[in-house]
Amino acid sequence: MSVETIDTLIIGAGQAGLAMSEHLTKDGVPHIVLERARIAERWRSVRWDSLVANGPAWHDRFPGMGFDEVDPAIRPDDFAPKEVVADYMEAYARKFRMPVRTGVEVRRLERLQGRAGFRTETSAGVIEAQRIVAATGPFQKPVIPPVIPRDAGVTQIHSADYRNPAQLPDGGVLIVGAGSSGVQIADELRHAGRRVWLSVGPHDRPPRAYRGRDFCWWLGVLGQWDLSAPAPGTEHVTIAVSGAHGGETIDFRRLAQEGMILLGRTETWRNGRLGFAGDLVANLDNGDANHDRLLDQADDYVARNGLDLPPDPQARRRYPDADCITNPIRELDLAQAGISTVIWATGFAVDYSWMKLDAFDASGRPVHQRGVSTEPGVYFLGLPWQSRRGSSFIWGVWHDARHIAEQIGIQRKYLDYHHQNAPQTEPA
Numbered sequence: 001m002s003v004e005t006i007d008t009l010i011i012g013a014g015q016a017g018l019a020m021s022e023h024l025t026k027d028g029v030p031h032i033v034l035e036r037a038r039i040a041e042r043w044r045s046v047r048w049d050s051l052v053a054n055g056p057a058w059h060d061r062f063p064g065m066g067f068d069e070v071d072p073a074i075r076p077d078d079f080a081p082k083e084v085v086a087d088y089m090e091a092y093a094r095k096f097r098m099p100v101r102t103g104v105e106v107r108r109l110e111r112l113q114g115r116a117g118f119r120t121e122t123s124a125g126v127i128e129a130q131r132i133v134a135a136t137g138p139f140q141k142p143v144i145p146p147v148i149p150r151d152a153g154v155t156q157i158h159s160a161d162y163r164n165p166a167q168l169p170d171g172g173v174l175i176v177g178a179g180s181s182g183v184q185i186a187d188e189l190r191h192a193g194r195r196v197w198l199s200v201g202p203h204d205r206p207p208r209a210y211r212g213r214d215f216c217w218w219l220g221v222l223g224q225w226d227l228s229a230p231a232p233g234t235e236h237v238t239i240a241v242s243g244a245h246g247g248e249t250i251d252f253r254r255l256a257q258e259g260m261i262l263l264g265r266t267e268t269w270r271n272g273r274l275g276f277a278g279d280l281v282a283n284l285d286n287g288d289a290n291h292d293r294l295l296d297q298a299d300d301y302v303a304r305n306g307l308d309l310p311p312d313p314q315a316r317r318r319y320p321d322a323d324c325i326t327n328p329i330r331e332l333d334l335a336q337a338g339i340s341t342v343i344w345a346t347g348f349a350v351d352y353s354w355m356k357l358d359a360f361d362a363s364g365r366p367v368h369q370r371g372v373s374t375e376p377g378v379y380f381l382g383l384p385w386q387s388r389r390g391s392s393f394i395w396g397v398w399h400d401a402r403h404i405a406e407q408i409g410i411q412r413k414y415l416d417y418h419h420q421n422a423p424q425t426e427p428a
Contacts, residue, residue, distance in 0.1 A: 008130065012137065014039075016381040018033070019062065021033050021098040022098065027405055059216040106120055133404065136352075138350060141349045143158075154342055156342045160348075168189075172196070173194050174199065179240060182198065183242065185343060187260075203238045212312075222294075225388060254319045257322050263276045372404065
């Protein structure tokens with residue numbers, strides 16, 4: 001079997017892989033991008049039908065191209081639908097003539113023995129590369145906690161498999177997890193006439209917009225996108241924010257007033273009954289405090305800089321507590337409540353089992369410094385908090401990719417020196 005060789009191999013053609021390819025293309029580094037499906041496949045087939053981007057089009061994009069180049073109807077403050085986001089990614093790859101190969105699955109990666117580089121087994125043959133960029137992102141393996149038995153008589157799916165209300169059996173729906181995915185799915189089902197229960201854990205709840213500016217703008221001017229690590233104790237806190245309905249602030253107390261039944265964290269299962277933690281009120285209070293803290297910081301910024309941004313007193317409105325908040329439900333019989341479906345909006349785990357390298361900790365997560373692996377020649381891209389809070393966004397991963405491209409360039413220069421100045425052996 002013939003073996004193809006290349007300087008750098010990028011695995012994954014989502015936003016991370018494309019950002020990496022752009023920088024390597026500009027730097028003249030020979031490379032290939034492999035994608036097992038289509039470019040930006042997860043935006044097309046691993047998202048629900050009505051999903052839109054969580055950031056406005058002016059902000060959540062690559063620096064080199066606006067969304068209007070793909071769809072002239074998209075205005076700067078719009079939240080692009082998922083299909084437009086996927087089309088945008090494909091157009092970006094064409095614009096920079098990226099060497100993307102779709103429909104190629106990577107099956108095994110290992111270091112070459114006795115010489116530099118890596119051997120990658122793919123569905124299309126073997127590729128040897130001096131460097132590897134794993135740009136498969138954080139959404140690799142849906143996580144469903146082993147709480148409710150699979151034979152419990154209730155439909156259970158992960159949020160990655162949810163598409164629309166019509167796919168679910170008749171009856172009530174419990175959504176476990178109140179981050180961006182969970183709360184948007186819950187709200188869509190409520191608008192579709194379903195009775196909805198939402199299990200709410202610790203979360204941040206930023207305002208969608210305040211004083212005429214989107215929260216993405218506020219986090220930028222306040223320097224919060226550049227935070228290098230989450231605050232202590234907030235590593236597992238989700239963010240409840242949405243671009244749905246043109247963008248609106250998520251307010252759990254309002255949702256409860258409108259008929260959604262809020263619950264604490266889902267904990268136990270026994271004889272058809274789910275048990276919930278007594279933390280609902282604390283989680284809501286902490287989310288409100290996060291919301292108000294950002295408003296306070298924004299007000300201080302406006303005052304210090306003399307900005308002409310109108311006050312927004314409605315942003316601090318507090319809705320009265322519904323009964324599910326004043327009298328939290330600690331146990332729920334699913335059959336008696338009429339709940340036929342449980343949707344687990346409980347996130348994803350990484351899966352690098354195909355990489356047979358010493359580059360991971362005991363839990364299987366990459367060991368790296370800003371994406372530079374402890375395994376020489378290996379780089380990771382697209383991880384949450386890879387270098388800063390903004391790393392998960394399209395523009396954030398672009399900046400992380402630039403750093404990795406610089407590191408690849410440095411290593412290439414060192415090797416060029418070695419090859420150009422190899423010691424001469426004396427003839428025998």
